[in-house]
Amino acid sequence: MxxxxxxxxxxxxxxxxxxxxxxxxxxxxxxxxxxxxxxxxxxxxxxxxxxxENYIRVFTETKMLLYLWNSIYVGVLIIIVQLLCAIFSAYVFVTIQKKWVKLCFVLILATYMLPAAITYIPSFILISNMNLLDTHVGYIFSEFISIFAIFFLRQSFIQVPKEVVHAAKLDGAGHLRLIFTIYIPYCKNAIASLVLITFIYCYNNYLWPSLLIKAEENMFVTIGLRRLFMSQAGYGTDFPLAMAACAVSLLPMFILLAVSNKRIINSMANLYVNK
Known part of the structure; x- marks a missing residue:
């Protein structure tokens, strides 16, 4: 004892x-x-x-509200696009049991093992040729597909009972009906967790957006904070203002994690249950 x-x-x-x-x-x-x-x-x-009053100065002397708005609304749009692509892709990989489909899934997972930085140069050239540099559209276009999202939902769709799927097919359900009435409702918790994980990634992303975005009115929180830090605290002139801006930028993430941390932990713990 x-x-x-x-x-x-x-x-x-x-x-x-x-x-x-x-x-x-x-x-x-x-x-x-x-x-x-x-x-x-x-x-x-x-x-x-x-x-x-340093926190008041963050909103009166800096463009922190603009940075927050850019990060939030671009993150929401990326979530919508990635979620749609991931849902349809995961459905194909789960329901079509053919060798070429399995090979495609293996190739997609293989690309996930590569460092993201090796795609920056070809992606930058492609977006430049499309005249989408320094725009939110160009950044959203570069984030259309998420390998993690596809793998995450594929693992969740596998857990849908086959008996329910077969019963829906006997009832005359097509592919779209199966997706929206069977797979999505059954995996709604996993989809909600994926939404949260994707938003956190988009909100905290720095390196790739900093290569694309240069105009201050298009900057996200991560880029704006670096700009603010270098201008206000680069020589120790106004560290309190820079630290107050950092604290304000963390509030959305703290609120999000406080509300949904259990959901994220449970979903990540069950990610590798079924293969």
């Missing part, structure tokens, strides 16, 4: 320490965002006075 209680105590202490290590960068960011400028290098952890 003593050793069981000791083990539980050690586990809790370990979890608390690991949790503190994880949240410390965010806590430090918040403390810097509310510090006066003359106390940045004082060595004090807590500021003498909390300068919450």
């Amino acid at each position: 003593y050793f069981a209680n000791l083990k539980t105590f050690v586990n809790y202490v370990t979890l608390v320490l690991l949790s503190f290590i994880m949240i410390f960068p965010y806590l430090w960011m918040f403390l810097i965002s509310v510090k006066p400028k003359n106390e940045l290098y004082s060595g004090k952890i807590l500021p003498s006075t909390f300068q919450f």
Whole structure:
């Protein structure tokens, strides 16, 4: 009994320490965002006075609202396009049991193993030839297909009971009816999780958008934050404003994860149950 209680105590202490290590960068960011400028290098952890007006300055002196809007609405459009492509692709890979279909699926998974950076140059040339550089349309076009989304939904569609599918076919259901009345309702939890994962990816993506987007009115949160950091905090002139902007940019992600973290964890845990 003593050793069981000791083990539980050690586990809790370990979890608390690991949790503190994880949240410390965010806590430090918040403390810097509310510090006066003359106390940045004082060595004090807590500021003498909390300068919450830095958060007001984020919206009055920067274009953070524009960056947030660009990231959110482009992310939503990418989710819609990727979800439609993934649903129809996953349906084909699950229902058509032919060798050439299985070969296509293997080839698609093989491309997922390659680093994304190797596609940047050909994708950049293609978008440039289409005159879509520095536009949201060009970026959305480059994100039409998600290999992860196809694989994720394929694994979910496999779990649909074959008896239900056969019964729907006997009732005269065609492909579209099977997709929208059988597969999508049965896998709605997995689809909801995929929507959340895709939005997080789009919201946090930096490298590829930074190669395409140059105009400030088209910038996303990740690019805008770097621009703000270099202009306001590049020489230590206004670190509190830059840190306040970083804190504001994290709010959508914190809200999203707080609402749906269990759904994401459960879906990812069940991703490799069926192959």
